[in-house]
Amino acid sequence: MATGQPVEVYLDLLSQPCRAVHILLDCAGIPHKVRTVALRRGENRTPDFTKLNPMQKVPVMVDNGFVLTESDAILKYLATRYDVPDHWYPQQPEKRAKVDEYTAWHHSNTRPHAAKVFILEVLLPAHTGSQVDEGRLIRALSQLDETLDKLESMFLRRQSFLCGHDITVADLLAVCELMQPLGGGRDVLQGRPQLQSWRSRVQEAVGDAFDRAHAVLYSLRDRRKAKL
Known part of the structure; x- marks a missing residue:
């Protein structure tokens, strides 16, 4: 409506x-x-x-x-x-509940753990002029790895998207978080073919809308590359 x-x-x-x-x-x-x-x-x-x-x-x-x-x-x-x-966001109760299950989990797992990598590698050094705290970054990457393991074993398993065989709002929330470290030149899905295939399916499902939304992030990545 x-x-x-x-x-x-x-x-x-x-x-x-x-x-x-x-x-x-x-x-x-x-x-x-x-x-x-x-x-x-x-x-x-x-x-x-x-x-x-x-x-x-x-x-x-x-x-x-x-x-x-x-x-x-x-x-x-x-x-x-x-x-x-x-x-x-399916109307069928079980399918909707699976979306709600992921989005409830997302806010204390995918979101903070992917964001922390970006904060430590990009935001804090930009705001303070300091070097990346490698110890904190290693710990953050370890936490994110545990989350990525769960995304593969709990949510993707043998299905195409996080909550079934169709894309949902859960996939949008997740993929946008996992793209964020790319702003610092880090692809956190590198070496994870199952998650890379999922990301490709999400991109294919939403078409040009994906790159339009991420243009600012790509620009940040490219500017940082140019400085190196």
Whole structure:
């Protein structure tokens, strides 16, 4: 079901959850308007944005005055509210529960562990001018490896996507997190053919929407390569 005016989304595409929302909107053809909030410039701390989201985080969605602030909730709302293919967030209870199972697990596993690698390799050195703390990075990569093992053994197993044989919002959340370390030139799926094949299937399923959402991340990677 569509509404009269485009959905407004406040995004910074260097943010992993923002990219997941962007891909769903783009891929599903939901009319929307992107309002960019540059975190690196502190635009999330302005009075106007703070009124919209007191937590000062992106993404934020506004749909005919209805405000929603968490990526997981935004993705599921969009898939439920708009006329998108059922596979994104299935109505069938068992299939939907499998998506909810992954997204609940995601926030204390895939998200923090992949993000920490990016923070240690890219953000902290950029903000402080210091060298990468190799000890902390090794520990973070070890934690991420445990998460990747579970993605393979618990979620993918013998199926094409994390929650079954069709792509869902769970795959968008996961793939955007696992792409993030690429901003520092690190492909965390290297040497993991099962996960690499999954990522390729996700890219194929969403088409050009994937590269459009990740253009800013690719640009960061290329700028860092040029400096080396």
